[in-house]
Amino acid sequence: MMSAMQAVVFKDVGKYEVTTRPIPEIKKADQMLVKVLAASICGTDVHILSDPPGYTATKDIVLGHEFVGEVVEVGSDVRTFKPGDRLICDNNLPCGVCPACKEGHSNVCCNMVAMGVQIDGIFSQYVVIPEHSAVSIPKDLPLERAIFAEPLNCIMGGVKKLKVMPGDTVLVLGGGPIGMYYTTLLKAEGAGTVLVSEISEFRKEYAKKSGADRVINPKTEDLRAVVMELTNGYGADIVVDAVGVLLGDAIACVKPAGQVLLFGLNESVSQTICEADIVKKDLTILGNWIGHDTLSTVGNMLASGNVNFDHLVTHKLPLKDFEIGLEAMRRGEAFEVILYPFDDIR
Ligand SMILES: [Zn+2]
Numbered sequence: 001m002m003s004a005m006q007a008v009v010f011k012d013v014g015k016y017e018v019t020t021r022p023i024p025e026i027k028k029a030d031q032m033l034v035k036v037l038a039a040s041i042c043g044t045d046v047h048i049l050s051d052p053p054g055y056t057a058t059k060d061i062v063l064g065h066e067f068v069g070e071v072v073e074v075g076s077d078v079r080t081f082k083p084g085d086r087l088i089c090d091n092n093l094p095c096g097v098c099p100a101c102k103e104g105h106s107n108v109c110c111n112m113v114a115m116g117v118q119i120d121g122i123f124s125q126y127v128v129i130p131e132h133s134a135v136s137i138p139k140d141l142p143l144e145r146a147i148f149a150e151p152l153n154c155i156m157g158g159v160k161k162l163k164v165m166p167g168d169t170v171l172v173l174g175g176g177p178i179g180m181y182y183t184t185l186l187k188a189e190g191a192g193t194v195l196v197s198e199i200s201e202f203r204k205e206y207a208k209k210s211g212a213d214r215v216i217n218p219k220t221e222d223l224r225a226v227v228m229e230l231t232n233g234y235g236a237d238i239v240v241d242a243v244g245v246l247l248g249d250a251i252a253c254v255k256p257a258g259q260v261l262l263f264g265l266n267e268s269v270s271q272t273i274c275e276a277d278i279v280k281k282d283l284t285i286l287g288n289w290i291g292h293d294t295l296s297t298v299g300n301m302l303a304s305g306n307v308n309f310d311h312l313v314t315h316k317l318p319l320k321d322f323e324i325g326l327e328a329m330r331r332g333e334a335f336e337v338i339l340y341p342f343d344d345i346r
């Protein structure tokens, strides 16, 4: 096998480099060397590379955390994988021993280390991962379907917390990839009507393909007025903020005693909220941080074919063309950008 590989490395605020790195080696008995078959660019990667950063990452790490891989080599303690197996992976690696982990909340581990954020990620040809981070998937599950596993794992963390009743009206704030995943999954869970709030005309079409019943443009329409009109003046049963700065809109549009799920993340924006609006409406406001024991469920869901996100794949590029994909994401003209580190796998 060759000794160097192609990789996209985070250099400094707003800067990255498509370069070469040594192929990583197994250093612990529970680790596996994995070939990256397909990777995808996440909103988090865009946040990391923004200036100022919307999300903080460590300099000189390999970027990226969403991928489908194939096991090349396993450490001596690996029990559930063998070379040739296909896998999806949770890039967030909890410590297993802190109070949060011991209380069953490993998604908020006090010592969490995330691949592609604090340590080397997967915008490269190979990566070393611990066995516990991965879930195996069938070989006949197309890469273009399995690639959605990591974001869906995070989405599933939120889906698990919401109580969705058949026929519920859900308002999703933000029609980007995250908003589309929630639209599809909450419909699959039984939501009757899904309204999506989104200013981009480009995204509007994708929202409709994802099952949105009505796309509201908050720039040209009064969001709250439209939601009230569509819910007999009562409000949406559930509001999901897929952007991370729209709690005010969520509180205004949700019904009394309704549920608000905060999922989007932007560390560079603060806002003022009047708490009384939450108290007097008796709201349940849920935060959700990443997936939580949900990756197997996601693997089963993707393998079942019950939902698919084929229509969201806007770009298929070789890894070296990372810049093209990143710029399309920045312009809001891309949903799923798939990167292929090997020319013979596309
Ligand atoms: Zn992601």
Ligand SMILES: [Zn+2]
Binding pocket: 094, 095, 096, 097, 098, 099, 100, 101, 102, 106, 109, 110, 111, 112
């Ligand atoms: Zn922990």
